[in-house]
Amino acid sequence: MSWQAYVDSSLVGSGNIDKAAIFDDQGTSPWATSAGFQVNPEEMKFIVASFKPTKPGDIKEIQSKGFHLGGDKYVTLKSDDSRVYGKLGKTGVIIVKTKKALLIAHYPENVQPGAATNTVEALAEYLIGVGY
Template sequence: MSWQGHLVGTGNVDKAAIFNNEGTSVWATSAGFTVKPEEMKEVVAAYNDKSDVKQVQSSGLHIAGEKFVVLKADDRSVYGKKGREGVVIVKTTQAILVAHYPESVQPGAAANTVEQLADYLIKVGY
Protein backbone atom coordinates (compact mmCIF):
# COMPACT_ATOMS: atom_id res chain seq x y z
CA MET A 1 0.00 0.00 0.00
CA SER A 2 1.25 3.51 -0.78
CA TRP A 3 2.10 6.12 1.80
CA GLN A 4 -1.15 7.91 0.87
CA GLY A 5 -3.09 4.79 1.77
CA HIS A 6 -1.33 4.57 5.10
CA LEU A 7 -1.88 8.21 6.00
CA VAL A 8 -4.40 10.18 3.97
CA GLY A 9 -6.43 7.10 3.01
CA THR A 10 -7.22 6.32 6.65
CA GLY A 11 -9.28 9.48 7.07
CA ASN A 12 -7.20 10.34 10.16
CA VAL A 13 -4.89 12.64 8.19
CA ASP A 14 -5.93 15.03 5.42
CA LYS A 15 -2.52 16.18 4.16
CA ALA A 16 0.97 14.77 4.47
CA ALA A 17 4.52 14.89 3.18
CA ILE A 18 7.59 12.71 3.51
CA PHE A 19 11.05 14.29 3.59
CA ASN A 20 14.56 12.91 3.88
CA ASN A 21 16.07 13.07 7.40
CA GLU A 22 17.79 16.37 6.64
CA GLY A 23 14.48 17.93 5.57
CA THR A 24 16.07 19.05 2.29
CA SER A 25 14.34 16.70 -0.13
CA VAL A 26 10.61 16.07 -0.51
CA TRP A 27 10.05 12.38 -1.26
CA ALA A 28 6.26 12.68 -1.58
CA THR A 29 3.52 15.16 -0.72
CA SER A 30 -0.24 15.59 -0.85
CA ALA A 31 -1.54 18.02 -3.44
CA GLY A 32 -1.60 21.54 -2.03
CA PHE A 33 0.46 20.72 1.08
CA THR A 34 3.63 22.79 0.91
CA VAL A 35 6.05 22.72 3.81
CA LYS A 36 8.62 25.47 3.21
CA PRO A 37 12.37 24.82 3.50
CA GLU A 38 12.66 27.18 6.49
CA GLU A 39 9.84 25.30 8.22
CA MET A 40 11.67 22.01 7.75
CA LYS A 41 14.83 23.65 9.14
CA GLU A 42 12.86 24.29 12.37
CA VAL A 43 11.76 20.65 12.46
CA VAL A 44 15.23 19.24 11.77
CA ALA A 45 16.80 21.59 14.33
CA ALA A 46 14.38 20.36 16.98
CA TYR A 47 15.53 16.80 16.34
CA ASN A 48 19.25 17.58 16.14
CA ASP A 49 19.71 19.90 19.11
CA LYS A 50 18.14 19.32 22.52
CA SER A 51 18.08 23.08 23.23
CA ASP A 52 16.06 23.53 20.03
CA VAL A 53 13.51 21.00 21.34
CA LYS A 54 12.91 23.31 24.31
CA GLN A 55 12.84 26.30 21.94
CA VAL A 56 10.21 24.74 19.68
CA GLN A 57 8.12 23.79 22.72
CA SER A 58 8.10 27.38 23.94
CA SER A 59 7.81 29.21 20.61
CA GLY A 60 5.78 26.80 18.49
CA LEU A 61 6.38 25.41 15.03
CA HIS A 62 5.39 26.52 11.54
CA ILE A 63 4.10 23.99 9.02
CA ALA A 64 2.61 24.94 5.63
CA GLY A 65 2.40 28.59 6.66
CA GLU A 66 0.50 27.91 9.89
CA LYS A 67 1.79 28.22 13.45
CA PHE A 68 1.18 25.27 15.77
CA VAL A 69 1.61 25.12 19.54
CA VAL A 70 3.92 22.20 20.30
CA LEU A 71 2.43 19.74 22.78
CA LYS A 72 5.11 17.07 22.56
CA ALA A 73 8.67 17.07 21.25
CA ASP A 74 11.17 14.26 21.69
CA ASP A 75 13.79 12.36 19.68
CA ARG A 76 11.11 10.68 17.54
CA SER A 77 7.91 12.73 17.50
CA VAL A 78 6.65 16.30 17.49
CA TYR A 79 2.93 16.97 17.97
CA GLY A 80 1.41 20.40 17.39
CA LYS A 81 -2.07 21.93 17.60
CA LYS A 82 -3.78 25.00 16.25
CA GLY A 83 -7.29 25.14 17.60
CA ARG A 84 -8.77 21.69 16.95
CA GLU A 85 -6.52 20.82 14.00
CA GLY A 86 -2.94 19.70 14.31
CA VAL A 87 0.24 18.18 12.97
CA VAL A 88 2.07 14.97 13.77
CA ILE A 89 5.73 14.80 12.76
CA VAL A 90 7.67 11.56 13.18
CA LYS A 91 11.30 10.82 12.35
CA THR A 92 12.36 7.40 11.10
CA THR A 93 15.80 6.09 10.22
CA GLN A 94 15.87 7.87 6.84
CA ALA A 95 12.74 10.01 6.68
CA ILE A 96 10.61 12.62 8.41
CA LEU A 97 6.83 12.22 8.11
CA VAL A 98 4.81 15.44 8.37
CA ALA A 99 1.05 14.94 8.63
CA HIS A 100 -1.83 17.35 9.18
CA TYR A 101 -5.18 16.34 10.65
CA PRO A 102 -8.43 18.35 10.44
CA GLU A 103 -10.75 19.47 13.24
CA SER A 104 -12.98 16.44 12.75
CA VAL A 105 -10.23 13.93 13.71
CA GLN A 106 -9.18 13.06 17.24
CA PRO A 107 -5.48 13.86 17.82
CA GLY A 108 -4.80 10.35 19.14
CA ALA A 109 -6.17 8.74 15.99
CA ALA A 110 -3.95 10.90 13.79
CA ALA A 111 -0.90 10.25 15.97
CA ASN A 112 -1.47 6.48 15.94
CA THR A 113 -1.78 6.45 12.16
CA VAL A 114 1.47 8.36 11.62
CA GLU A 115 3.38 6.48 14.34
CA GLN A 116 2.32 3.13 12.84
CA LEU A 117 3.58 4.12 9.40
CA ALA A 118 6.83 5.28 10.99
CA ASP A 119 7.19 1.92 12.76
CA TYR A 120 6.66 0.14 9.44
CA LEU A 121 9.21 2.33 7.65
CA ILE A 122 11.79 1.73 10.39
CA LYS A 123 11.14 -2.01 10.17
CA VAL A 124 11.86 -2.03 6.42
CA GLY A 125 14.97 0.13 6.74
CA TYR A 126 13.62 3.59 6.14
Template sequence: MSWQSYVDTNLLGTRKITKAAIHGLDGSLWATSKGFSVTPTEAQALIKAFTDASGIRANGLHVGGTKYIALRADDRSVYGKKGSGGVVTVKTKQCVLIGAYEEPIQPGEATKVVEGLADYLIGVGY
Protein backbone atom coordinates (compact mmCIF):
# COMPACT_ATOMS: atom_id res chain seq x y z
CA MET A 1 0.00 0.00 0.00
CA SER A 2 1.32 3.44 -0.89
CA TRP A 3 1.46 6.30 1.58
CA GLN A 4 -1.08 8.13 -0.56
CA SER A 5 -3.49 5.21 0.00
CA TYR A 6 -3.22 5.73 3.75
CA VAL A 7 -4.22 9.37 3.29
CA ASP A 8 -7.02 8.65 0.81
CA THR A 9 -8.46 5.48 2.36
CA ASN A 10 -7.53 5.34 6.04
CA LEU A 11 -7.91 9.04 6.81
CA LEU A 12 -10.12 10.83 4.25
CA GLY A 13 -12.09 7.68 3.43
CA THR A 14 -13.50 7.58 6.95
CA ARG A 15 -15.24 10.94 6.36
CA LYS A 16 -14.03 11.94 9.84
CA ILE A 17 -10.99 13.79 8.42
CA THR A 18 -11.35 16.55 5.81
CA LYS A 19 -7.66 17.17 4.99
CA ALA A 20 -4.66 14.98 5.71
CA ALA A 21 -0.93 14.55 5.21
CA ILE A 22 1.89 12.25 6.20
CA HIS A 23 5.38 13.67 6.71
CA GLY A 24 8.61 11.91 7.59
CA LEU A 25 10.27 12.88 10.87
CA ASP A 26 12.77 14.88 8.79
CA GLY A 27 9.85 17.02 7.55
CA SER A 28 9.73 15.45 4.08
CA LEU A 29 6.30 15.02 2.50
CA TRP A 30 5.21 11.39 2.04
CA ALA A 31 1.57 11.97 0.99
CA THR A 32 -1.12 14.63 1.19
CA SER A 33 -4.72 15.27 0.26
CA LYS A 34 -5.51 17.53 -2.66
CA GLY A 35 -5.20 21.21 -1.82
CA PHE A 36 -3.60 20.61 1.60
CA SER A 37 -0.06 21.87 1.88
CA VAL A 38 1.94 21.78 5.08
CA THR A 39 5.00 23.96 4.51
CA PRO A 40 8.48 22.75 5.50
CA THR A 41 8.53 25.41 8.25
CA GLU A 42 5.18 24.22 9.60
CA ALA A 43 6.30 20.58 9.47
CA GLN A 44 9.54 21.32 11.33
CA ALA A 45 7.71 23.33 14.04
CA LEU A 46 5.21 20.50 14.45
CA ILE A 47 7.92 17.85 14.71
CA LYS A 48 9.77 19.97 17.27
CA ALA A 49 6.56 20.27 19.33
CA PHE A 50 6.68 16.55 20.13
CA THR A 51 9.79 17.17 22.24
CA ASP A 52 9.36 20.86 23.17
CA ALA A 53 5.86 22.30 22.96
CA SER A 54 6.75 25.76 24.30
CA GLY A 55 6.74 27.31 20.81
CA ILE A 56 3.27 26.14 19.85
CA ARG A 57 1.88 26.84 23.30
CA ALA A 58 3.04 30.46 23.02
CA ASN A 59 2.43 31.09 19.31
CA GLY A 60 -0.14 28.51 18.24
CA LEU A 61 0.17 25.56 15.92
CA HIS A 62 0.32 26.39 12.20
CA VAL A 63 -0.73 23.61 9.82
CA GLY A 64 -1.67 24.06 6.18
CA GLY A 65 -1.76 27.83 6.54
CA THR A 66 -4.22 27.71 9.46
CA LYS A 67 -3.35 28.76 12.99
CA TYR A 68 -4.72 26.51 15.73
CA ILE A 69 -4.69 26.88 19.50
CA ALA A 70 -2.59 24.05 20.95
CA LEU A 71 -4.80 21.88 23.17
CA ARG A 72 -2.51 18.95 23.80
CA ALA A 73 1.16 18.40 23.15
CA ASP A 74 3.20 15.42 24.31
CA ASP A 75 5.75 13.06 22.81
CA ARG A 76 3.07 11.19 20.83
CA SER A 77 0.22 13.59 19.97
CA VAL A 78 -0.33 17.26 19.28
CA TYR A 79 -3.93 18.51 18.98
CA GLY A 80 -5.07 21.94 17.88
CA LYS A 81 -8.42 23.74 17.74
CA LYS A 82 -9.79 26.60 15.66
CA GLY A 83 -13.44 27.47 15.93
CA SER A 84 -15.52 24.35 15.37
CA GLY A 85 -12.67 22.52 13.62
CA GLY A 86 -9.26 21.30 14.56
CA VAL A 87 -6.21 19.22 13.77
CA VAL A 88 -4.93 15.93 15.17
CA THR A 89 -1.28 15.05 14.67
CA VAL A 90 0.35 11.84 15.86
CA LYS A 91 3.99 10.79 15.69
CA THR A 92 4.95 7.23 14.86
CA LYS A 93 8.45 5.75 14.73
CA GLN A 94 9.15 7.20 11.28
CA CYS A 95 6.47 9.74 10.40
CA VAL A 96 3.85 12.23 11.54
CA LEU A 97 0.18 11.79 10.63
CA ILE A 98 -1.77 15.04 10.24
CA GLY A 99 -5.56 15.06 10.08
CA ALA A 100 -7.70 18.21 9.99
CA TYR A 101 -11.45 18.19 10.55
CA GLU A 102 -14.32 20.65 10.34
CA GLU A 103 -17.85 20.80 11.71
CA PRO A 104 -20.01 18.63 11.87
CA ILE A 105 -17.17 16.18 12.63
CA GLN A 106 -16.58 15.90 16.37
CA PRO A 107 -13.00 16.10 17.76
CA GLY A 108 -13.25 12.62 19.29
CA GLU A 109 -14.23 11.09 15.94
CA ALA A 110 -11.23 12.63 14.18
CA THR A 111 -8.89 11.72 17.03
CA LYS A 112 -9.97 8.06 16.95
CA VAL A 113 -9.18 7.83 13.21
CA VAL A 114 -5.70 9.41 13.35
CA GLU A 115 -4.65 7.72 16.59
CA GLY A 116 -5.92 4.37 15.28
CA LEU A 117 -3.87 4.61 12.08
CA ALA A 118 -0.84 5.62 14.15
CA ASP A 119 -1.28 2.57 16.39
CA TYR A 120 -1.39 0.35 13.30
CA LEU A 121 1.71 1.93 11.72
CA ILE A 122 3.66 1.69 15.00
CA GLY A 123 2.62 -1.95 15.25
CA VAL A 124 4.10 -2.72 11.81
CA GLY A 125 7.34 -0.83 12.45
CA TYR A 126 6.57 2.60 11.06
Protein backbone atom coordinates (compact mmCIF):
# COMPACT_ATOMS: atom_id res chain seq x y z
CA MET A 1 0.00 0.00 0.00
CA SER A 2 1.27 3.48 -0.80
CA TRP A 3 1.64 6.15 1.89
CA GLN A 4 -1.15 8.13 0.24
CA ALA A 5 -3.44 5.10 0.53
CA TYR A 6 -2.79 5.00 4.29
CA VAL A 7 -3.92 8.63 4.55
CA ASP A 8 -6.88 8.20 2.21
CA SER A 9 -8.12 4.80 3.38
CA SER A 10 -6.86 4.07 6.88
CA LEU A 11 -7.17 7.59 8.29
CA VAL A 12 -9.57 9.84 6.34
CA GLY A 13 -11.44 6.86 4.91
CA SER A 14 -12.30 5.71 8.44
CA GLY A 15 -14.76 8.60 8.84
CA ASN A 16 -13.10 9.49 12.16
CA ILE A 17 -10.45 11.76 10.64
CA ASP A 18 -11.06 14.64 8.23
CA LYS A 19 -7.45 15.70 7.47
CA ALA A 20 -4.20 13.80 7.84
CA ALA A 21 -0.56 13.61 6.85
CA ILE A 22 2.32 11.19 7.19
CA PHE A 23 5.87 12.54 7.49
CA ASP A 24 9.26 11.00 8.06
CA ASP A 25 10.10 10.73 11.78
CA GLN A 26 12.05 14.02 11.68
CA GLY A 27 9.07 15.89 10.21
CA THR A 28 11.10 17.17 7.27
CA SER A 29 9.67 15.12 4.43
CA PRO A 30 5.93 14.70 3.82
CA TRP A 31 5.22 11.21 2.53
CA ALA A 32 1.48 11.74 2.03
CA THR A 33 -1.14 14.31 2.91
CA SER A 34 -4.85 14.88 2.45
CA ALA A 35 -5.92 17.73 0.17
CA GLY A 36 -5.51 21.15 1.73
CA PHE A 37 -3.79 19.95 4.90
CA GLN A 38 -0.79 22.21 5.38
CA VAL A 39 1.77 21.91 8.16
CA ASN A 40 4.28 24.74 8.49
CA PRO A 41 7.94 23.58 8.85
CA GLU A 42 8.32 25.63 12.04
CA GLU A 43 5.21 24.01 13.51
CA MET A 44 6.61 20.60 12.63
CA LYS A 45 10.01 21.43 14.14
CA PHE A 46 8.34 22.32 17.47
CA ILE A 47 6.28 19.12 17.47
CA VAL A 48 9.27 16.89 16.65
CA ALA A 49 11.29 18.55 19.43
CA SER A 50 8.55 17.58 21.90
CA PHE A 51 9.37 13.89 21.38
CA LYS A 52 12.85 14.26 22.82
CA PRO A 53 13.03 12.73 26.31
CA THR A 54 13.22 15.07 29.29
CA LYS A 55 14.43 14.63 32.83
CA PRO A 56 11.88 13.18 35.24
CA GLY A 57 9.65 15.93 36.57
CA ASP A 58 10.43 18.38 33.74
CA ILE A 59 7.45 19.85 31.94
CA LYS A 60 7.80 19.92 28.17
CA GLU A 61 7.24 23.24 26.42
CA ILE A 62 4.47 21.69 24.31
CA GLN A 63 2.61 20.80 27.53
CA SER A 64 2.77 24.30 28.97
CA LYS A 65 2.33 26.35 25.79
CA GLY A 66 0.35 24.12 23.46
CA PHE A 67 1.26 23.93 19.78
CA HIS A 68 0.31 25.26 16.36
CA LEU A 69 -0.75 23.15 13.41
CA GLY A 70 -1.97 24.57 10.13
CA GLY A 71 -1.92 28.02 11.72
CA ASP A 72 -4.32 27.02 14.50
CA LYS A 73 -3.28 26.86 18.16
CA TYR A 74 -4.09 23.67 20.05
CA VAL A 75 -4.10 23.05 23.79
CA THR A 76 -2.02 19.98 24.60
CA LEU A 77 -4.07 17.35 26.42
CA LYS A 78 -1.33 14.73 26.60
CA SER A 79 2.26 14.50 25.48
CA ASP A 80 4.89 11.81 25.86
CA ASP A 81 7.90 10.53 23.91
CA SER A 82 5.80 9.28 20.99
CA ARG A 83 2.36 10.96 21.19
CA VAL A 84 0.76 14.38 21.33
CA TYR A 85 -2.97 14.90 21.68
CA GLY A 86 -4.33 18.40 21.18
CA LYS A 87 -7.72 20.11 21.29
CA LEU A 88 -9.14 23.24 19.68
CA GLY A 89 -12.77 23.79 20.63
CA LYS A 90 -14.60 20.60 19.72
CA THR A 91 -11.97 19.51 17.19
CA GLY A 92 -8.63 17.91 17.87
CA VAL A 93 -5.36 16.49 16.63
CA ILE A 94 -3.63 13.20 17.28
CA ILE A 95 0.08 12.95 16.49
CA VAL A 96 1.90 9.64 16.83
CA LYS A 97 5.57 8.95 16.16
CA THR A 98 6.48 5.43 15.05
CA LYS A 99 9.99 4.08 14.38
CA LYS A 100 10.28 5.87 11.02
CA ALA A 101 7.09 7.89 10.52
CA LEU A 102 5.05 10.67 12.07
CA LEU A 103 1.24 10.42 11.76
CA ILE A 104 -0.72 13.65 12.08
CA ALA A 105 -4.51 13.43 12.06
CA HIS A 106 -7.23 16.03 12.65
CA TYR A 107 -10.73 15.07 13.71
CA PRO A 108 -13.85 17.23 13.27
CA GLU A 109 -16.29 18.25 16.00
CA ASN A 110 -18.80 15.52 15.17
CA VAL A 111 -16.30 12.72 15.96
CA GLN A 112 -15.60 11.44 19.46
CA PRO A 113 -11.92 11.92 20.42
CA GLY A 114 -11.64 8.27 21.47
CA ALA A 115 -12.76 7.01 18.07
CA ALA A 116 -10.26 9.26 16.29
CA THR A 117 -7.49 8.22 18.67
CA ASN A 118 -8.21 4.53 18.14
CA THR A 119 -8.04 5.01 14.36
CA VAL A 120 -4.63 6.71 14.46
CA GLU A 121 -3.21 4.41 17.13
CA ALA A 122 -4.26 1.31 15.16
CA LEU A 123 -2.40 2.52 12.06
CA ALA A 124 0.62 3.45 14.18
CA GLU A 125 0.71 -0.03 15.76
CA TYR A 126 0.46 -1.63 12.34
CA LEU A 127 3.33 0.48 10.98
CA ILE A 128 5.49 -0.29 14.03
CA GLY A 129 4.74 -3.99 13.50
CA VAL A 130 6.02 -3.87 9.92
CA GLY A 131 9.16 -1.94 10.83
CA TYR A 132 8.01 1.62 10.31
